[in-house]
Amino acid sequence: MIPSKSILLTIIIACQLIVVLDASVMVTAIPEIGRSLRMSTTSLTWVQNSYILAFGGMLLLGARAGDLLGRRRMLAIGIGLFTLTSLTAGLAPTAGFLLVSRAVQGFSAALATPAALALLSASFVESKERSRAIAMYSSVSAGGGSIGLLLGGLLTDLISWRAGMLINVPIGVVLLILVQRHIQPTGTRKGRFDLWGAMSSVIGMTALVYGFVQAADLGWGNPATWIWLAAGIVSLAAFVRIEARAAEPIVPLRLFASRQRSVAYLGRFLLVSGNFSLFFFIPQYLQNVLGYGSLQAGLAFLPFTGAQFAMMYLIPGLVNRFGNRKVLTAGLLLAILGTLWLSRIVYVQDGFFPLMFILLILMGIGAGMAFQPLTAMGLSDVEPRDSGAASGLVNVAHQSGSSLGLAVLVTVFNGMLPADPPSRLEFAHGVSASMLGSVVFLAAALVAVLLGFVTARKTATAMDA
Known part of the structure; x- marks a missing residue:
């Protein structure tokens, strides 16, 4: 049965929503999980990172599996x-x-996500419908974290933190039925799995993240911190070497021959490094400093989520009129402005409305404007044989940015706390410092994008000459 494109897009977006949502659905439940399972603050970061690292680390192998199987x-x-x-x-x-x-x-998310994005890339080829499909996919990718906060807080307050996981079961069963009924089997081809490449990338990212977690827990003077960081760097260097020599790599290095795609991957990594930590720190700030409950903390992110999803309908028109580059640059500037302003008020603010409310709207608009152009640029001019790898790289940049950015900013946060447990003012000061770290990541994304665009323009001018 040939599916209508609307059904196919619905399945793809639903798949992306549940896997992105699960990266944040536990955040508002973290205090309750700690009490229920007797976990320390450092251990609780692994409720997030164990999911994100496995997701990001195995995405490339999942993309390759989709191409072959x-x-x-x-x-x-x-x-x-x-x-x-x-x-x-x-x-x-x-x-x-x-x-x-x-x-x-x-x-398991790493197996499903690149297959879904590759199906989108192959099915929506006409410019206007492709732009709309990517805008919807990008909005779900970016806004799913906010939905996860709200859903996690609601379920934790009304039922239990466990409900945030169990709710996936009926949704997953329905999606399985839809996939079997509405998506035709896709072709397979012969080839090899680049297991050494996959393992070196997973080990490298995990070691780097664990090194930063060790720094937050034990300090920079502990030798274990530097051993883990060095192991991560060596493993990632080995990954690049393996990919350069492999007959069938999981990351064909030719994908980076396009400056536009390279800028898109780096920009997405840096943007998510700065953006994802907001979902971790702000809900805890609302609960530990302002005294909100889990549900209230989730509801507080509705301005961010609503603004981000509203941009889903506006972005295709903006991109058609101004182009990806201008929309992306404007989005990053808005995200930087909102995050910087919010970082300065969290330790003097005595309420949520109106200033935090307005700033979260501004940050949501900025994120909504940035993600869709980055997704489109990351998939631009990709050969059919590389569509799975390209879609995998888009998601790898997203998930590795989530895990590494969070690990770095948790280190910043812990470094600002003189006591354990901290006072409300000390906790707010730590959140403020971590948000300034987010600004640094976002500013780095803007610099990378601007430099990439300038270099690309000079190259194009030279080729024309």
Whole structure:
């Protein structure tokens, strides 16, 4: 059965929503998880990072699996395993069981996500419909974190933190049925899996993140911190070397021959590094400093989410009129302005409305304007044989930015706390410092984008001459 494009897009967006949502659905529940399973603050960061690292680290292998074994097949396998591990995470009796379930859940998301994005890229080829589809996909990718905060807070307050995992089970079953009914089997081809490349990338990112977590927990003077960081750098260097020599790499280095795609991957990595930490720190600020409950903390992100999703309908028109570059630059400037302003008020603000409310709207507009152009640029002019790898790289940049950015900014946060437990004022000061770190990441994204555009323009002018 040939699916209508609206059904196909609905399936793809729903798949992307549940895997992105699960990166943040536990954030507003973190205090309750800590009490329930007796986990320390440092251990609780792994509720996030075990999922994100497995997700980001295995995305490239998942993209390769879709190319070789068929994208519909990998989409179905990924959704099925995701549904099962959501059940085990929701029923986890211990902290270790929860973290293992979250890691396998991340791996299953890595199988489904690149297959879904590759199906979108291959199915929507006409310029206008492609722009609309990518705008919707990008809005869900960026806004799913906010929805996760709200849903997690609601379920934690009304039922339990476990409900945030268990709710995926019926959704996953429905998606599996839709995939089987409405998506035709896609072609397979012969080839090899680049297992050494996949393992070196996973080990490298995990070691880097763990090194920063060690710095937050034990300090920069501890040798273990530097050993883990060095191991991460060496593993990532080995990954690049393996990919350069592999006959069938999971990351064909020719994808970076396009300056536009390279800028898109780097810009997305830096943008998410700065943006994702907001979902981690602001809900805790609202709960620990302003005294909000889990549901209230989730509801407080509605201005951000609403603004971001509103941009989904405006971005295609803006891009058609002004182009990806101008829209992306304006979005990054708005995100920087909103985050910088918010970082200065969190330790003197005695309420949420109106200033935090307005700034979250501004930050949501900026993020909404930035993600769609970055997605489109990351998939531009890709050969059909590389569509899976390109879609995998878009998501790798997103997830690795989430995990590494959070690890770095948790280190900044902990470095500002003179006491454990901190006072409300000390906690607010730590959040302010971490948000200034977010501004640094966002500013780096803007610089990378502007330099990439200037260099690309000079290259084009030279070629014309």
